[in-house]
Every structure is written in structure tokens, then in C-alpha cells.
Amino acid sequence: MPRDTAADPKQEILRTSARLFQQRGYDATSMNDVAAALKLSKGGLYHHFQSKDEILFEIMNHAMEITQERVLNPLQGIADPEERLRTLIRLHIEVVLSPRDREITVMLHENHPLPPSLRKRINARKKEYVHFLEKLIAEVQQKIRTQKPRGNGSADAAKAKVSPRAAAFALLGMINWIYQWYKPEGDLQAQNLIPQFTELVFGGFFA
Amino acid sequence: MPRDTAADPKQEILRTSARLFQQRGYDATSMNDVAAALKLSKGGLYHHFQSKDEILFEIMNHAMEITQERVLNPLQGIADPEERLRTLIRLHIEVVLSPRDREITVMLHENHPLPPSLRKRINARKKEYVHFLEKLIAEVQQKIRTQKPRGNGSADAAKAKVSPRAAAFALLGMINWIYQWYKPEGDLQAQNLIPQFTELVFGGFFA
DNA sequence: TCGCCTTTACTGCACGGTACGTTATGGCGG
DNA sequence: CCGCCATAACGTACCGTGCAGTAAAGGCGA
Numbered sequence: 001m002p003r004d005t006a007a008d009p010k011q012e013i014l015r016t017s018a019r020l021f022q023q024r025g026y027d028a029t030s031m032n033d034v035a036a037a038l039k040l041s042k043g044g045l046y047h048h049f050q051s052k053d054e055i056l057f058e059i060m061n062h063a064m065e066i067t068q069e070r071v072l073n074p075l076q077g078i079a080d081p082e083e084r085l086r087t088l089i090r091l092h093i094e095v096v097l098s099p100r101d102r103e104i105t106v107m108l109h110e111n112h113p114l115p116p117s118l119r120k121r122i123n124a125r126k127k128e129y130v131h132f133l134e135k136l137i138a139e140v141q142q143k144i145r146t147q148k149p150r151g152n153g154s155a156d157a158a159k160a161k162v163s164p165r166a167a168a169f170a171l172l173g174m175i176n177w178i179y180q181w182y183k184p185e186g187d188l189q190a191q192n193l194i195p196q197f198t199e200l201v202f203g204g205f206f207a
Numbered sequence: 208m209p210r211d212t213a214a215d216p217k218q219e220i221l222r223t224s225a226r227l228f229q230q231r232g233y234d235a236t237s238m239n240d241v242a243a244a245l246k247l248s249k250g251g252l253y254h255h256f257q258s259k260d261e262i263l264f265e266i267m268n269h270a271m272e273i274t275q276e277r278v279l280n281p282l283q284g285i286a287d288p289e290e291r292l293r294t295l296i297r298l299h300i301e302v303v304l305s306p307r308d309r310e311i312t313v314m315l316h317e318n319h320p321l322p323p324s325l326r327k328r329i330n331a332r333k334k335e336y337v338h339f340l341e342k343l344i345a346e347v348q349q350k351i352r353t354q355k356p357r358g359n360g361s362a363d364a365a366k367a368k369v370s371p372r373a374a375a376f377a378l379l380g381m382i383n384w385i386y387q388w389y390k391p392e393g394d395l396q397a398q399n400l401i402p403q404f405t406e407l408v409f410g411g412f413f414a
Numbered sequence: 415t416c417g418c419c420t421t422t423a424c425t426g427c428a429c430g431g432t433a434c435g436t437t438a439t440g441g442c443g444g
Numbered sequence: 445c446c447g448c449c450a451t452a453a454c455g456t457a458c459c460g461t462g463c464a465g466t467a468a469a470g471g472c473g474a
Contacts, residue, residue: 009453027234028320030429042431044454052430109387111317113235130388137412144413159410160402166395167412170404173384174377180316181337181376188373195367197377203366204411205344205374206351216418237463249465251419259464420471425464432459439452444445 010048010058013038018059019103026056026112057118063105064125070095072132081139082202088136089175089201090194096178097190106179130168137171138164171201217255217265220245225266226310233263233319264325270312271332277302279339288346289409295343296382296408297401303385304397313386337375344378345371378408 016037020029031052035045049055071091078084095101108122141164174197182188199207223244227236238259242252256262278298285291302308315329348371381404389395406414 022318024320025232025234025318027232031431032429040453041455043433043456046431047453050431111229111232113232141413159414160399160406162403162406162410162412166400166403167407169384169388169395170381170407171412172388173382174380176387177376177380177384180383181379188376192367193373196369196373199367199369200374200377201412203369204414205369205378205408206348207366207411238465239463248420250421250467253465254418257465415474417474418472421469423467425466427463429462430460433457434455435457436455437453439450441450442448444447 013045013048014055014059014062015100015103017055018107021056021059021112022103022106022110053115056112056114059104059107060112060114060118060122063108064122066095066101066105067108067125067129070101072129081136081143085136085140085201086198088133089171089198092175093178093194093197094190096175097182097193099184102179102182109176109179130165130172133168133171134164137167174200220252220255221262221266221269222307222310224262225314228263228266228319229310229313229317260322263319263321266311266314267319267321267325267329270315271329273302273308273312274315274332274336277308279336288343288350292343292347292408293405295340296378296405299382300385300401300404301397303382304389304400306391309386309389316383316386337372337379340375340378341371344374381407 013034017029017034020033020037023029024033031042031045034055035042038045049058071088074091075084075088078087095105108126114122178193220241224236224241227241227244230236231240238249238252241262242249245252256265278295281298282291282295285294302312315333321329385400
């Protein structure tokens with residue numbers, strides 16, 4: 001339950017820690033760094049969280065919750081697979097572009113020393129998302145295939161058949177790579193990026 | 208000049224360091240860890256490299272050279288833009304999938320503490336690659352536009368115009384995200400992945 | 415002889431975490 | 445209303461450990 005409560009010191013610690021971990025790396029960010037950024041002492045920090053590990057643990061849990069609530073849950077009311085995929089693309093990109101969500105969710109994609117059980121949970125969640133996306137893409141492929149009968153069969157023979165799995169990884173790459181290049185002051189923002197990426201998926205790069 | 212010389216201790220140190228840095232993170236990998244993995248002492252390690260920083264520096268330089276030699280240089284003899292783009296996709300994916308190149312080049316995409324000058328150089332190289340790709344995609348768009356006259360204009364009005372820039376980032380995302388999900392023992396390997404990703408680019412996800 | 419180590423010991427520093435003291439605040443009872 | 449107490453939320457000083465890097469002496473093999 002990520003409540004927007006700037007008055008909650010624990011949330012503030014998590015947010016600041018996530019930002020510093022992302023900027024400098026987990027191991028290169030000391031608890032003194034985090035404390036200083038919060039204008040606390042280290043002792044004050046340890047009043048709220050038992051260890052540095054616990055902070056990382058909580059950040060990861062929070063990041064997984066964001067994806068669940070912001071992306072996956074709103075899709076459940078959408079029956080049409082194509083519409084569902086379009087909405088997924090939009091929602092996922094919105095999470096990546098949102099400053100608040102970005103600094104937390106980027107942590108899911110970086111290599112952190114995590115306890116095996118947490119690492120396992122995160123990997124399981126990632127796999128679920130991939131499978132979900134894979135199935136959704138398969139549905140959309142099926143739908144489009146029954147709506148548009150194939151023409152000029154011999155021209156299509158040279159084209160590779162794209163598996164939903166490869167397509168799912170490609171789409172995740174397109175979206176999640178945004179963490180690497182996105183700039184809040186750049187000219188690619190939600191209102192032009194989402195339509196373009198959606199068009200790349202549905203119309204191709206050169207349609 | 209990355210020479211395939213397993214007898215070159217410096218190269219061996221760089222390779223092993225890159226692997227460990229990638230697995231555990233730069234800061235969480237000690238010089239003792241690196242030395243132990245090489246069956247050396249720390250003192251022996253410092254005989255070859257002056258500092259941990261220097262090792263990281265050399266790894267990064269090497270990674271940039273790989274991209275230049277393996278991807279960009281071979282493209283120069285190809286006149287046709289579409290052919291050039293197809294080849295770029297193939298070569299870039301091959302780099303990511305090659306065990307030797309992957310463990311070095313992945314370092315380019317992780318958040319390491321780097322001296323500002325090296326960070327600046329890497330960012331400049333990345334930008335060059337993006338610009339190169341952007342221009343190439345624009346050429347292909349232009350070529351395809353002059354070859355295939357647009358039909359049913361009103362049906363196209365609802366489609367977003369995809370800028371070469373957005374397309375370039377999307378393509379880089381597709382390819383570079385492979386670092387995140389690829390498994391040497393998985394069912395997606397070069398011979399099926401390259402055709403599928405190429406098809407995704409040229410034919411779309413649902414063509 | 416020289417390159418390439420090993421071993422040992424060390425330095426200075428920074429780290430995560432701990433222990434204890436202090437302060438501010440709220441609640442309660444006389 | 446005020447004193448007292450409990451507690452949360454700190455701050456400071458400290459601990460033990462591990463780090464990058466250094467130095468010196470010596471060994472071994474080509």
C-alpha cells in the first residue's frame with residue numbers, strides 16, 4: 001500500500017535510499033550517506049530500520065507492489081486482448097516515466113546483493129510478468145490472425161515466425177530500457193512516447 | 208585491439224574482473240576476490256594493474272572497442288540502408304549473445320563509479336551509437352516510403368508517426384535488454400532470436 | 415638477471431552495526 | 445495545572461571488520 005504520505009519517516013527513508021542506491025550503487029552508498037541525505041544521524045536511521053538489508057528488502061517489495069497496482073491490476077477489467085495490450089504498454093511506460101515510481105522500480109532491474117529468498121521472489125514475479133505478456137501477445141496475434149486473412153503467401157514465406165515469447169522480451173526491452181536513456185527534460189515524454197511505442201508494436205518500425 | 212590471447216595475464220585479469228564485477232557488483236568485489244579467482248595473490252595482481260579503478264577503466268575501454276569492431280566497422284561496406292540495419296541487428300545481437308563479449312560489454316550498461324572523464328567518454332560513445340542508429344533508421348524509413356506508396360490514407364491518420372529517435376531507443380532496448388533475460392541454456396539463441404527480432408523490426412509484432 | 419610472482423605485515427580509512435545518553439512529547443493522576 | 449513517567453526519535457562515540465593499497469624480502473624459472 002504505497003500511500004502518499006510524505007510525513008511517514010519510513011517511506012521517506014526508503015525513497016531517499018532508493019535514489020541514492022540507484023545513483024551510486026547499493027554497496028557504494030553508506031548508511032552515513034543515507035542519514036546525511038535525510039539530515040539524520042546514523043543512529044536515528046537505525047531507529048527506524050534494523051539494517052541496510054532491511055531497507056533494500058522494503059524497497060524491493062514496494063517496487064513489486066507498484067507494478068502490481070499500477071500495471072497489472074487495472075488490466076483486469078479489459079476484455080479485448082488488443083485493448084489490454086495497448087493499455088499495458090501505456091501503464092508500464094507511465095510507471096517508468098513517473099519520477100516517484102521510477103526511482104523505486106528501477107531497483108528491480110539492477111544487480112543487488114539480495115538474500116536468496118528475496119532474489120527468488122523477484123525472479124518469480126518477473127517470470128510471471130513475462131508469461132502474462134507472452135499469453136497476451138499470443139491472444140492478440142490470434143485475434144489479428146482471424147481478422148486479417150493472409151495475402152500473398154509466397155512473400156510471407158521468407159519472414160520469421162515471431163513467437164510470443166520473443167515478442168514479450170522485445171517489448172519488455174523497449175519499455176524497460178527507458179530507464180537507461182530517459183531524461184525528464186528530454187523531448188521524449190509520455191504524450192509522444194507512448195503513442196510511438198504503441199505504434200512500433202502494432203504497426204512496426206517501418207509501416 | 209582485443210587479441211584472443213589467453214596467455215596474456217592482463218587480459219585474463221580484465222576478463223575475470225569483469226565477470227566478478229558483473230556478478231557481485233564492483234564495490235562488493237574486493238581485490239582479494241579477484242586475486243583468488245585468478246589463483247593469484249593480491250600483491251601479484253597489483254604487479255599488473257595499478258589500482259582497482261584502472262582495471263575498471265580498462266574493462267570499459269575494451270567494451271567500447273568491441274562494439275566498434277564487431278558492430279560498427281563491418282557495417283561500412285554495406286551501401287543499402289535496409290541491409291545495413293539488418294546486419295546491425297544481427298551483429299549487435301551476436302555481441303550480446305557471445306559469452307566472451309557479453310561479460311565485457313554488459314559493463315557498459317551498469318551503474319559504476321567512474322571518473323568523470325571516463326563517464327563522459329562512455330556517454331559520448333553511446334550517444335554516437337544512438338545518432339548513428341537514428342540516421343540509419345531514417346534512411347530505411349525514407350527508402351521504404353519511396354518504394355511503397357501509401358494506401359488508404361484515412362486509415363493511417365490515427366497512427367502515430369514514429370520518429371527515428373524513438374525507434375532507435377526502442378531497438379536498442381530490445382537488443383540490450385537481452386543482457387537481462389538471456390540464458391545460454393534457454394531456447395532463444397542466435398539462430399532463432401536474430402530472425403525473430405529482425406522480423407519484429409521490419410514486419411512488426413503482429414504482421 | 416629479470417620478470418613474475420608469493421608472503422607477510424602493515425597503514426589508514428570506511429563500513430555496518432551497537433550502546434548509551436539526551437530530548438521532546440504525550441498521557442495520566444493528584 | 446503540574447509533576448512524573450514512558451516512549452519515540454534521535455545524537456554521539458564506539459566496536460570489530462574489511463577494504464584498497466603499500467612495502468619489503470624472498471623464491472623460482474626462463
